Amino acid sequence: MTEYRLSDGELEAAFQQRVDEERKIEPKDWMPEAYRKNLIRQISQHAHSEVIGMQPEGNWITRAPTLKRKMILLAKVQDEAGHGLYLYGAAETLGVTREEMIQALHEGRAKYASIFNYPTLTWADVGVIGWLVDSAAIVNQISLQRTSYGPYSRAMIRICKEESFHQRQGFEMLMPLASGSPEQKAMAQDAMDRWWWPTLMMFGPHDSDSMHSAKSMQWKIKRRSNDELRQDFVDQTVPQAEYLDLAIPDPDLKWNEERGHYDFGEIDWDEFWAVVSGDGLCNRERLDRHGEAHREGEWVREAMRAYEEKRQST
Amino acid sequence: MTPSRALPEFVLALGDDSLVLGQRLSEWCGKAPFLEEDIAIANVALDYLGRAEKFYRYVSELEGGRRSVDEIAFLRDSRAYRNLLIFELPVGDFARTMARQFMVDAFHLPYLRRLSRSADARIGAIAAEAVKESRYHLKRSREWVLCLGGGTRESRGRIQRAFDALWGYGPEMFEMDRHEKALIESGVSVDRSALKAKWQASMTDLLAQAGLKVPDREWSIAGGRDGVHTEHHGYLLAEMQYMQRAYPGLAW
Ligand SMILES: [Fe+2]
Ligand SMILES: [Fe+2]
Numbered sequence: 001m002t003e004y005r006l007s008d009g010e011l012e013a014a015f016q017q018r019v020d021e022e023r024k025i026e027p028k029d030w031m032p033e034a035y036r037k038n039l040i041r042q043i044s045q046h047a048h049s050e051v052i053g054m055q056p057e058g059n060w061i062t063r064a065p066t067l068k069r070k071m072i073l074l075a076k077v078q079d080e081a082g083h084g085l086y087l088y089g090a091a092e093t094l095g096v097t098r099e100e101m102i103q104a105l106h107e108g109r110a111k112y113a114s115i116f117n118y119p120t121l122t123w124a125d126v127g128v129i130g131w132l133v134d135s136a137a138i139v140n141q142i143s144l145q146r147t148s149y150g151p152y153s154r155a156m157i158r159i160c161k162e163e164s165f166h167q168r169q170g171f172e173m174l175m176p177l178a179s180g181s182p183e184q185k186a187m188a189q190d191a192m193d194r195w196w197w198p199t200l201m202m203f204g205p206h207d208s209d210s211m212h213s214a215k216s217m218q219w220k221i222k223r224r225s226n227d228e229l230r231q232d233f234v235d236q237t238v239p240q241a242e243y244l245d246l247a248i249p250d251p252d253l254k255w256n257e258e259r260g261h262y263d264f265g266e267i268d269w270d271e272f273w274a275v276v277s278g279d280g281l282c283n284r285e286r287l288d289r290h291g292e293a294h295r296e297g298e299w300v301r302e303a304m305r306a307y308e309e310k311r312q313s314t
Numbered sequence: 315m316t317p318s319r320a321l322p323e324f325v326l327a328l329g330d331d332s333l334v335l336g337q338r339l340s341e342w343c344g345k346a347p348f349l350e351e352d353i354a355i356a357n358v359a360l361d362y363l364g365r366a367e368k369f370y371r372y373v374s375e376l377e378g379g380r381r382s383v384d385e386i387a388f389l390r391d392s393r394a395y396r397n398l399l400i401f402e403l404p405v406g407d408f409a410r411t412m413a414r415q416f417m418v419d420a421f422h423l424p425y426l427r428r429l430s431r432s433a434d435a436r437i438g439a440i441a442a443e444a445v446k447e448s449r450y451h452l453k454r455s456r457e458w459v460l461c462l463g464g465g466t467r468e469s470r471g472r473i474q475r476a477f478d479a480l481w482g483y484g485p486e487m488f489e490m491d492r493h494e495k496a497l498i499e500s501g502v503s504v505d506r507s508a509l510k511a512k513w514q515a516s517m518t519d520l521l522a523q524a525g526l527k528v529p530d531r532e533w534s535i536a537g538g539r540d541g542v543h544t545e546h547h548g549y550l551l552a553e554m555q556y557m558q559r560a561y562p563g564l565a566w
Contacts, residue, residue, distance in 0.1 A: 054344040054352075061340050065557035065566035066384045067333075067367050071360055074340050078356035081349050088349075123557060123566070176565045184564060297347025299472070300408050303465025310464060 019220050024150035027093040035219050039149055040094050041110070042221060044101040047087035049113035050080045052286050056120040057129055065123060069173065073126060076166055083159045090151040106291050108278070115202050117280030124177055124184075124191035130170020132199045132237065138163045139233045140203065148220040171240065178244040185245075192246045200264075201272045203230040234262050322376040323396070323493040324503055325437065326386070327539060329369030330397035333387055334547075335418070336362030337554055341405050354454065358415070361447040368440045388558040392548050393541040396491075400483035402538070402547050406476065409469065412458040413476035419452035420516050421487045424509055433501035456520060463524025470525065477521065478529050485534035488513070 006014070011030050018025065025031055054077050061077065064070035088098045104110035115133055120126060141163060144156045177188040204210055204226040216222035234253075241248050252265035274280065339359035346352040370383045381389075400418060405411045426448055429441035462473040488510040490503075497503035521528050537543065557566070 051349065058344040061343055062337060062553050063556045065388075065561075067363060067370070067387050069566055070340070071363050071367070074343060074356055074360055074363070077343050078353055078360075081344075081352045081356070085349050085353075181561075181564055183561065293345045293347075296345075297351075297408070299466070299468050300347035300351075300462075303462050303469030306469075307461040307465045 016218075019148045022146075022220075024153060025148050026150045034215070035221070036094050038216060038219070038221060039152065040091055040096050040101075042216075043087055043091040043094075043152055043155075044096070044104065045111050045113075047084050047091060047101065048105050048110055049116065050084035050087060052112045052290060053116045053133075054080050054084075055286055055289060056116055056118070056282075057126055059120045060123060060126045063123070064126075072169055072173075076130065076169065079162050079166065083162070086155040086158060090149075090155045093151045102294060106287065106294070108287075111276070112286075113202060114272070114275045114280065115198050117275050117283045117286060118194065118198050119282055121194075122187050122191060124174070124187040125195065127170050127173035127177065127188070128191040128195045130166050131174060131240070132170075132195055133202070134163050134166040134170055135237060136199050136202045136233050138167060139229050139236070143223040143229065146220070146223050152221075171244070174244055174246075178246065188244070189246055192241070193249045196249050197267060197271075198275075200230060200234070200267055201275075203227070203233070205269075205272070231261055234264050238262055320493040320496040321434070321502065322373050323491075324497055325369050325376065326373050327396040327491070327494070328437075329366050329373060329386070330395050331401050332362045332369060333366035334395070334397040334550065335401040336360070336366055337550060338402070338405050339411075342411065347408055355411075358447075358451055358454075361444070361451070365440065365444055365447075368443075372436050372440070384558065388555045392543055392551055395543065395547065395551070396539050396541060397543075398483075398486050398538040399535060399544055400480065400486060402544060402550060403480070403483065404546050406479075407472060409462055409472035410476040410479070412455055412462065413473060413480055415451065415455040416459050416520065417480060417484050417517070418487070419448055419455045420520075421484075421509070421513055422448040423452050424512065425487075425504060425506065428504040428509075431501075432503070437502065459520055459526075460524050463521075463526045473524070474526050477526060481529040482533035482535050484513075484517070485510075486536040486538060489536055489539070491539040 012032055015025070015029075015031060015035075018029075025035075057073065057080075058077050061070065061074050064073050088101060091101060092098065101110060105112065115136075120129070138160060141156050141160050145153055145160060147153045147156065174188055177184040207213060207225045207227045210226055213222065213225065217225070238248065238253070250265045252263060254263055256263045275283065278284070336359050339355055339362065342355040343352060343359070346355055366387065367383060370386045373386055374381055374383055400414060403414065423445065426441045426445045430438050430445055432438040432441065459473060462469040464470075488506045490498075490506055494503045494506075498505050518528050
């Protein structure tokens with residue numbers, strides 16, 4: 001019997017065909033090394049975002065105004081920890097460990113969503129994050145449910161359900177503020193003013209400036225472009241803001257009948273790049289705090305390993 | 315003391331115990347040694363906050379709606395909170411948190427089992443729900459004490475120091491104020507003092523199993539039920555009550 005070995009070119013062609021036919025790539029399947037690397041980068045970044053995202057909202061758990069809100073917020077932040085877990089798990093199927101990913105984060109080799117480098121200054125920020133930031137995450141993640149890598153796609157499907165719940169809770173958290181006292185309304189509007197543009201930045205640079213996009217689209221890791229997703233988000237959010245009677249801080253925002261979409265103003269890309277490259281208000285603190293908790297946890301993890309070993313050997 | 319006043323006071327104290335520990339445990343969110351533990355501690359915190367909500371709702375009803383749940387939870391000063399001291403102590407390191415948790419879980423499970431048969435159906439129902447939670451809490455905290463005691467030199471040192479520091483806050487869990495005592499005969503409350511020997515035995519057992527020393531000198535500190543708290547209590551309240559104090563009378 002002769003064994004026929006496929007060349008790399010043939011393997012890659014078969015891989016691309018599989019992707020084109022919308023069949024999921026699974027951990028044991030052959031995949032181009034660059035595809036694997038690209039996925040690790042994207043999934044670990046996504047996982048880190050869920051985990052770093054626990055900080056700005058977690059900032060208000062001990063100060064939530066009512067018992068009910070405290071429980072909702074704590075449960076929400078807990079869900080985000082769960083999302084981090086699913087995603088680390090999906091990335092691990094590609095042959096990288098959680099510890100390695102965390103190390104890459106601490107060394108600045110891995111990124112997380114820039115939105116979490118903005119501070120939560122008031123209680124309204126918690127509502128606005130749930131409403132806007134989780135909405136933006138959903139828009140992105142709905143498209144990622146169809147991503148070509150099986151474990152990532154399945155994690156997205158699971159996560160999306162919870163994110164829609166968060167989005168509704170965020171919106172619902174803002175309702176008493178929007179219909180409340182002048183102080184409460186001002187608090188909600190101020191939060192809107194600070195979070196609107198950073199939320200639009202979550203979708204990344206314009207398609208023309210995005211360095212990972214072309215290959216990611218060909219491999220169907222990414223299914224829709226940054227600008228398309230951003231437009232979807234704006235279109236679905238404007239009516240919600242109107243419902244809450246919150247003004248969107250963009251003088252260029254208006255309905256374009258011809259396009260069937262809202263037109264909106266230009267993002268401050270200098271701010272975008274400054275925050276992405278580490279100079280946002282909270283970048284350093286977010287990383288420090290994550291590193292600190294991780295280092296402080298080391299003796300506990302060590303104890304677990306030692307205890308486990310002793311148990312195995314007896 | 316008329317029973318009609320004893321009942322809301324008793325329930326209020328149970329609510330305060332739950333709220334204060336729930337608040338403390340929620341401080342861990344995002345700071346635990348690893349993600350699975352962030353999730354697990356948040357679960358326990360949510361259980362306690364949920365209990366607080368149920369007890370306060372009952373208090374509010376017993377008072378004829380004079381105060382809402384949140385007014386009870388957020389608008390009293392330190393002297394009016396009746397939680398036991400062990401619940402309000404700072405979280406400390408992970409060992410301190412788990413040692414406290416084992417001490418209170420080992421108390422709560424048998425206590426709540428009895429309380430679930432309270433002559434007051436409402437208290438009984440809340441306690442019955444809580445039994446299920448505490449069973450899981452105890453399983454976890456027990457496992458952690460064994461792990462930290464049997465882990466490394468450092469973890470054993472830390473968990474031992476934690477028990478040494480917390481030891482004297484245990485006995486207060488078996489004391490009763492006049493309100494609680496007044497409700498024993500009618501079967502509404504449970505005689506806590508009857509649970510003490512068994513609790514001590516379960517502490518001694520587990521500490522021995524974990525290779526830890528039972529602190530050799532018995533000591534005890536109390537005051538919570540009289541509103542005489544540690545100095546940490548005021549800061550806990552300042553943080554927790556911030557919104558209600560800064561924006562009085564608003565709906566959130
Ligand atoms: Fe999430
Ligand atoms: Fe979320």
